[in-house]
Each structure stands twice: as C-alpha cells, then as structure tokens.
Amino acid sequence: MKKGSGKTVNARKRTGVRRSSPSMRAGALPVNAVFLVGFMGAGKSSVGRALGQRLNWVFEDLDDRIEAREGRTVAEIFRDSGESEFRRAERAALEHVLRELRGGGARIVALGGGAFVQNENAALLKRSGVPTVFLDAPVEDLWQRCCTQARETGAERPLLRSMEQFRELYEMRSRSYSNASLKIQTGSRAVETIAAEIADTLGLRKIELRTEQGEVE
Ligand code: S3P
Numbered sequence: 777m778k779k780g781s782g783k784t785v786n787a788r789k790r791t792g793v794r795r796s797s798p799s800m801r802a803g804a805l806p807v808n809a810v811f812l813v814g815f816m817g818a819g820k821s822s823v824g825r826a827l828g829q830r831l832n833w834v835f836e837d838l839d840d841r842i843e844a845r846e847g848r849t850v851a852e853i854f855r856d857s858g859e860s861e862f863r864r865a866e867r868a869a870l871e872h873v874l875r876e877l878r879g880g881g882a883r884i885v886a887l888g889g890g891a892f893v894q895n896e897n898a899a900l901l902k903r904s905g906v907p908t909v910f911l912d913a914p915v916e917d918l919w920q921r922c923c924t925q926a927r928e929t930g931a932e933r934p935l936l937r938s939m940e941q942f943r944e945l946y947e948m949r950s951r952s953y954s955n956a957s958l959k960i961q962t963g964s965r966a967v968e969t970i971a972a973e974i975a976d977t978l979g980l981r982k983i984e985l986r987t988e989q990g991e992v993e
Contacts, residue, residue: 777969783914790855791835792985793870806979807883807906807978807979808877808880808881808883808909809882809883809884809885809904809906810841810883810884810885810907810908810909810974810978811885811892811901811906811909812824812826812885812886812887812908812909812911812952812955812981813883813887813891813892813909813910813911813956814889814910814911814912815860815889815890815918815945815946815949815950815953815967816893816916816918816922816933816935816936816942817909817913817917817918817919817920817921817922817925818889818912818913818918818962819867819886819911819913819921819962819967819970820837820886820911822914822967823836823886823911823962823967823970823971824837824884824886825945825967826887826967826968826970826971827884827971827975827980828884828973829872830968830971830972830982831873831882831884831975831980831981831982831983832976832982832983832984832985833883833884833885833980833983834881834882834883835883835884835885836883836885836886837875837885837886838866838869838870838873838885838887838888838891840888841872841873842862842865842866842869843871843908845865845868845874846865849932850862850888850932850934851932851934853865853934854934855934859934860993863890863894865893865899866888866890866894866897867894867896867897869902870891870897871888871900873885874900874904874906877904877906884981889935889949890935890949892908892910892952892953892955892956893949893953897954898952899938901938907957907958907978908955908956909919909956909957909959909974909978910953910954910956910959910960911960911962911970912950912953912959912960912961912962913961913963914981915942915943915946915947917948919939919942919943920940922936922942923936925938942986958974958977958978960973960974973975
C-alpha cells in the first residue's frame with residue numbers, strides 16, 4: 777500500500793520562515809507552482825493537499841507520478857531494481873512535471889524525501905525559478921509519524937528501517953533541505969494553518985472557480 781497522510785502535523789515548535797526566492801520579491805511574476813520538500817513524515821502530502829484545496833490548484837505527489845510512469849509502486853522499484861533505479865525514475869518524473877509547468881497551469885508538487893537532496897534535481901528546480909518550501913520537524917516526530925502511518929495505513933517506505941538509520945539519513949540531508957526558498961517548522965499546527973502560511977508568504981493567488989451560472993464558488 778502507498779504512503780498515507782495524517783490530519784495534523786504535530787511537531788512541537790515553529791521557528792519561522794526564511795525568504796530568499798526572487799519569485800517572492802515585489803514586482804516578480806505571479807508564482808504558478810510550489811514544490812514541497814523535506815524528510816519522510818514532514819507532512820508534504822497533507823500540507824500540499826490542503827494548499828491545493830485552499831487555492832484551487834492541482835496537487836500532486838511526485839511519487840504517484842513515478843508509480844504511474846513506471847507501472848509499479850515505489851516499494852517495488854526499490855525492491856526489484858534498487859535505489860539508483862528509483863532515483864533515475866524520480867529525476868525523469870521531475871523533468872516531466874517541470875516541462876508540463878512551462879505550458880501553464882498552477883500546481884503544488886510534494887517531492888519524496890530524497891528528491892531535493894540530489895544535486896541535479898535541486899539545480900533543475902533552481903533553474904526553473906519555482907519556489908521550494910522545506911517542511912521540517914524534530915526527527916523524533918518524523919519517525920513517529922512514519923511509524924504511525926505504517927501501522928494505520930500500511931504505508932510502505934523502503935528507507936524506514938531503524939531509528940538510528942533514520943536519524944543518520946536526516947542529519948546527512950538537512951543541509952541540502954536548507955537550500956529551499958522557504959523553511960517552515962511545522963509545529964503542532966493543523967495542516968490548514970501551515971498551508972495558509974505558505975500561501976500568504978509566497979503571495980499565492982487563489983483560482984476562482986465559477987458555477988455554470990457564473991457565480992464565484
Ligand atoms: C524517500 C522518501 C519517500 C519516497 C521514497 C524515498 C526518501 O517519500 O520517495 O521511499 O529517500 O526519503 P516520502 O518523503 O513522501 O515518504
């Protein structure tokens with residue numbers, strides 16, 4: 777079974793926001809896409825879904841695109857072909873979504889925990905000018921969330937092994953995540969609150985939907 781997502785992101789503390797993307801400066805063109813990055817269990821999918829609903833933007837999880845393109849689950853790719861093959865598929869899926877974004881549309885994309893720490897992927901994203909948002913929480917909370925999801929939804933994460941390995945990987949990756957345009961400690965806040973903060977900070981515009989009678993929904 778695929779990964780599931782919790783209703784709230786329940787780490788304890790929120791330390792704030794760093795702004796550095798040119799797309800956030802006054803006078804910049806409106807942003808039409810946002811990529812959510814961060815470790816396993818950071819709440820990328822649940823926050824992304826809430827942000828998509830808030831703005832009426834399409835939300836997608838890059839892992840879903842990988843599975844659709846490859847015709848097998850992330851866990852199957854790891855098991856049958858190894859991590860390097862998964863990273864190849866992940867890069868190809870990222871390139872695909874970036875190509876689509878050049879054609880217009882508005883989208884929130886949640887990346888798997890290892891995607892942004894691959895230098896080539898980070899460089900691709902930087903060149904695209906699309907803002908990246910790093911969702912973070914204490915590693916103990918990330919571990920707990922992943923274990924809860926595995927227990928409750930059967931979510932399979934090939935890199936969820938022991939707490940020690942999890943912590944080591946988190947520490948190895950955390951500097952790379954910090955290169956994101958914006959960092960948000962998820963705190964014990966509801967996903968809707970985090971989504972609102974991302975939308976406000978990046979100045980994301982809601983797409984107004986109209987009913988058949990022309991009324992704004
Ligand atoms: C991975 C995280 C997973 C998934 C794959 C590899 C990682 O996504 O892409 O199992 O390297 O951290 P989530 O971060 O959504 O669990």
